Structure formats: C-alpha cells, structure tokens
Amino acid sequence: EVDERVAVLTRDMPATLCVPIARRDRVLGAMYLRSARPPGFDDEDLELVAAIAGVAATAIENARRVAALEKEAERLKSALAVEHTLVGRSEKMARIGEVIAKVARSDVTVLITGETGTGKELLAKAIHANSARAKHPFVAINCAALTEALLESELFGHERGAFTNALALKKGKLEIANGGTVFLDEVGELAPALQSKLLRVLQEHEIERVGGTRTIPIDVRVLSATNRVLTEEVAARRFRGDLYHRLNVVNIEMPPLRERRDDIPRLATHFLQRFASKAGRPVDGISDAAWRYLKQYDWPGNVRELQNTIERAVVLGSSAEIVPDDLPEALLDRGSPSAGAALDLHGAVRDTKIRAIHEAVRQTRNYVEAAHLLGVHPNYLHRLIRNLGIKTQLEHEC
Ligand SMILES: Nc1ncnc2c1ncn2[C@@H]1O[C@H](COP(=O)(O)OP(=O)(O)OP(=O)(O)O)[C@@H](O)[C@H]1O
Ligand SMILES: [Mg+2]
DSSP, rough: HHHHHHHHHHHTTTEEEEEEEEEETTEEEEEEEEOOOOOOOOOOHHHHHHHHHHHHHEEEEEEHHHHHHHHHHHHHHHHHTTTSSSSOHHHEEEEEEHHHHHHHHSSEEEEEEEESSSHHHHHHHHHHHTTTTTTTOEEEEEEESOOOHHHHHHHHEEOSSSSTTOOOOEEEEEHHHTTEEEEEETTGGHHHHHHHHHHHHHSSEEEOOOOOOOEEEEEOOEEEEEEEEHHHHHHHHHHOOOHHHHHHHHHEEOOGGGGGTTHHHHHHHHHHHHHHHHHHHOEEEEEEEHHHHHHHOOOHHHHHHHHHHHHHHHOOSSSSEEGGSSSOOHSSSSSSSHHHHHHHHHHHHHHHHHHHHHHHHHHHSSSSHHHHTTTTTTTHHHHHHHHHHHHHHHTOOO
C-alpha cells in the first residue's frame, strides 16, 4: 500500500482512493477510484465510497447466498417430488431420489434391478408420477405370471376371432397405456418370441394385435424390472442382447434394506401410522426393546418384510406400544439359521416348487403330463424349470 501511495505521489499521478468491499473480515473485492483533478480525494469522499462499499458488500453476499439457496432448493425439490411415495432419507435413497428426478424428465427406458421387496414397482410408479406422462395411465404387467400365449394377447391385444376364445376385440396393455408408461415386471422371464415383438415396439413405436393385419402406432414409455442378472441371461442366450440394451438405457439398482438401515425407523413409523389407522387401533409407538430388534435384523425380504412385520404387530399386538412379543420369532433370535430360513418366504416357495416339480416329473416322466398333474400350462412349467435352474437335475428323471 505504501508503495502505491509513494508511486502516486512521486510520479505526480492522479490521486487514488481504494476501499475494501468486506463483510465480517472477509474481503469480497475492492472499490478503486482515481482522480485526475487536484486536490484528489478528501475524508468526505472516503466516507462516501466506504458507505457505497458497505452496501455493495451486502448486495454481493446476498446475491451469492440466493444463488446457493436456489441451487439447494432445486436439489431438494427434485428429491421431494418423490418423497411422498418412497419413504426413506438415507444417503442411498437420497441419491435414488435425484436419479428419479432426472430420468422422470425424459422418456429414457429404465431397468430397475434389486432384491425382492426393495420397492422396484414403487420406484417405477414414482418415475411415472413425476414425468410429463403422469396424467396418462401407468400399466404394470408381470411377465412371469402368464403363459406365453396369454401374455402375448395381454400385451398386444387381439382381434375378434383371432383364436377360439377371442369372441370380441381386446385392446392390449401396451395400447391401453398409450400416452403413459408401461411397467414390465420380471422382464427377464419374457419368452423369446415376445422379446422380439417387444423390441419392435421399442424401435418402431407400433404394435399389431394378435390376429390383426394393421399396425397401430403407440406412444409409451417403457420401464422394466427384474431380480435376475440380465447380463447373465444375455450371455446364456436366453435374453436378446439388443432388447437388453434398449431396456437398460438407465439402470437403477434398488439397495437392499440392510444396506440403508437409517431408513428403518422412518419406514417402520410410516407403516405403523398407516396400519394403526387402518386397523382402528391406537398404537402410540414402538418400545425401545422392539426398536433394537427391528434395527438389527437383516431383512432378507426388505421393505415388504418390514411392512408385513409392522402390520402383523399392529393386528396381533395388544398393548399401546409394539413390544418384542408382537414381532415374529425370526426377528427375535437373530443368528438362528432355522429362523432365517422360516422367514425367507421366497426361498420356501422356491423349495416347494422344486419339490413338486421333481415329484410330478418322477411320476409321469413326461413334461406335458407333469404340467397337467401340477395344474399349470406346459410352457409355464418349462419356464419354471429354466428359471429354477433344475433342467439338468430333471433330465435324469425323465
Ligand atoms: N421406500 C418405500 N417406502 C414405502 N413403501 C415401500 C418402500 N419400498 C417398498 N415399499 C413397499 O414395500 C412393498 C414392496 O415394494 P415393491 O412391490 O415395489 O417391491 P419389488 O421390488 O417390486 O418386489 P418384488 O421383486 O418382490 O416384486 C410394497 O407394498 C411397497 O409399497
Ligand atoms: Mg415387484
């Protein structure tokens, strides 16, 4: 500073006035004035410029604060938009909220992966609800629930007389969803012929009803979910690679509940309120001991299992609070393998399916008859066998 002043004086330069623009010890900038006319600046000038610098400092700081708040508000708003459907504020869920906000804006296909009960379908609904298609239908189709022929007519519809029971024209779900979103649940189970037809929908944006001759243009957004590793299905040539890439433009992986334990209290409270009011039973809360069990359990069935646990406790409990007695055995003795197995409903269902199929095939030594005995369509039996990975085991029995 001294050098500057000396320079001004000695070289007979015009006078200079410099005032910092500062707020609480933080210098944001400076106001720098030069005067060509003598006698330069006086104390009054200094006071005036200092006052202007003070106002400028406040204005700059406010502008910066507003910019930061606007950015934060934008982030929160996008996360909040899905808050009312997906409960949970763990870091992982917050990130999912941000991804939803981003993908909702466009029409990209999204493949949702994750363990059972993690909220894949709820996530699909949240994407739809936050998209420009929200006012149009959201149509969910479970690709594993029907035989190939039924699923085909369910998806694409059929013309009158297309097959024996086709007494009237029926619109398919893709057509019903026009303008909206189609959610293909368990998309990994789709039979090869339907995979090709779906690929055409994604590429050409048109469908043909079963037994129909004309193509119908449709405008749908496709979301899908699977708890299979689709890349493995592609490698094993059970799933078309080109379809996989079309479906998986964006992948969202729903994290299991045990990897976001912070969400357990909020979810449990949410379900408690919902089921207590549904059951018409006032339940004040959850006892400390019960909380400890809820928080330490691994939740193999994820959010669905937590939801069922709370519903059961509300219905079966008799005290004003949920206490450990109201919780299933499996939760209480953690570490007991038999308890874990008893609660893994999907595992139990899978075991039962395998046992029944083995028995039917052993008795009949023929897949068609075995399917008949089991009361399912042979196509479905084939799909089941493939999905359960028991084909080679069964070949010994056929
Ligand atoms: N974050 C969440 N907030 C509130 N409810 C949730 C949440 N996640 C899941 N649920 C509830 O848990 C249940 C299971 O969710 P959903 O059906 O979406 O799971 P999924 O991943 O599709 O399961 P599956 O693979 O078995 O089909 C539903 O009743 C859903 O409402
Ligand atoms: Mg589901």
